[in-house]
Amino acid sequence: MSGVFISYRRGGHSGVVDDLDAALARHFGRGQVFLDRPSLLPGQRFADALKARVADCDALIAVIHPGWAGARHPSGARRLDDPEDWVRREIEWALAGGKFVVPVLLGGAEMPRGAELPESLRPLVGLNAPRLREERWTSDLAVLIAALEGPVRPDWRPVEAPEEHGVRPGRWLGALTALLAAAVLVGIPALPQDDSWAGTDVLPYTLALALMSCTVLCAPLIAVAAVRVVRRSVDGLERELHAVRHQTYIRLTWPIGLGFVVIGAVVGLTGDPGALVALALLLVLSVAVALSARTHLRLKKRDADLWARWPHRLPDRVTRVVLRRAAARLHLRLDRMTAPLSLEQREKAAWELDDIAGAVGRVSEEAGRSRRAWLGQDHPLLFAFYVLWLALTAALFLASGLAYATEGEGTVRRYVALGVMVLIAALLALGTLEIAHRYQRRQRRELVRQVTRFHGELASRVTEMSRPARTRPTAPAFRPEEYAEPD
DSSP: OOEEEEEEOOOOOOHHHHHHHHHHHHHOOOEEEOHHHHOOOOOOOOOHHHHHHHOOSSEEEEEETTTTTOOTTTSSBBBGGGGOHHHHHHHHHHHTTTOOOEEETTTOOOOOOOSSOOGGGGGGGGGGOOOGGGGGHHHHHHHHHHHHHHTTOOOOOOOOOOOOOOOOOOOHHHHHHHHHHHHHHHHHHHHHHOOOTTTTSOOOOOOOOOHHHHHHHHHHHHHHHHHHHTTTHHHHHHHHTTTSHHHHHHHHHHHHHHHHHHHHHHHHHOOOOOHHHHHHHHHHHHHHHHHHHHHHHHHHHHHHHHHSSSOOOOOSOOOHHHHHHHHHHHHHHHHHOOOOHHHHHHHHHHHHHHHHHHHHHHHHHHHHHOHHHHHHHHHHHHHHHHHHHHHHHHHHHHHHHHHHHHTTTOOHHHHHHHHHHHHHHHHHHHHHHHHHHHHHHHHHHHOOOOOOHHHHHHHHHHHHTSOOSSOOOOOOOGGGGGOOOOO
16 A cells, blocks of 8 residues: 545635645655546546545545535535545545545635534544645645655665676686696796806796795785784774765875875885886876776765665675665664654665665675685685786796706705795795685674674664654654765
8 A cells, every 4th residue: 555645625726736736746756646637547437546546545635625514516415415425435435444544724724523524524523634824835734744754655666786897707717717827837947048047156037036926925915914913903993984975984094095105106206217117107196096086976976876865775795885884874864864754764774774684694694605615706816816826936936946957956955945935835825815714704704793783773773763753743754865964
């Protein structure tokens, strides 16, 4: 059931009824308001349509104009005394069906006394009747809409999540990675080498590159390990920043990015790299600034859309930022709303809470994934990069061993050392991936715990705010598009 049914008697006040119909349609949606003249289709059976729409409505407005109870047929008989009178039948159907009935007094009309009404319409007398006066149209209409928002919901649909752009790599990435790794393992040792190092203390260039590769492999391991050590501080900072708008996030964090840019520029320029390198650096910085500005504008627009049109469906693969922002945004909306919540607010809040709960369930499932599934679903390109990196490192060590053997410098100790270095490189890569997996798994579990607790608080708050108010509302319920999202 849905919508508002406007019951009225035609006459000189029909223009006011048309204005009322238009105002309610603007607020609740055209499909949620029924008025016979604009709503009935040509050829439709009048009686059947009226009865069906009264049975389907959430609320019926009984428009009472001056002289409503005493209106008469041309024959002189009073209209309300006629069991076939349409106004009488519409109100009888609504009262019998337990509908929310609102008598609305136009202008100086007064509520009829019980003796003036047929027995079936006398329950109208006990209903509080708001007025609708031309000189106070806006305020009177606001009171009526506020009363209707309890049982009537406007037309709304959740906004679908944006489509994920790009093609996620699948088996073709694994096949390509394996093919490239095999080519590296076979091709690097087959390259001709300079033997000028033979008989000296100089290392083969392949061995020098391999050792440098192992050294560089330490950097990601140290970075990931350091992040895990300060996990609580990083998680706390993320949690606070995820709750603010993107514009505020940029305002709070831009000095960090600017600091890295300045440091990079100083290092590059003071090292006397030459005019060409300096020009290239400036071009790279310009492109980075342009891309950052575009991303900032896009995310700012996205923030405004997420606030004004709600609820938004969360994507299937939801990130920590998106999930925390969704919960924080609902919290901000509830801060701006007043009890009791309208039917629209209750339905939208309940829908969003269910969507957040579903996203939490998906994150919880992701936290329990195997390492293979985690790499394949979240970091396929990173895994392929590490495989190629290890293949290149192993190929360089293999080429160094072949070079030693070719020059007659090969010894068991050197071959064992080269093998140990290959093993160390593999352990560095695996250690980095293992620490990253454990850290992200812990992050997801912590996210589930935090959002689940916050979800329960929001659900309790919605329930509390949905209880009937002690006084009647005098204005329509808050809608987020009417105000900017607070920081």
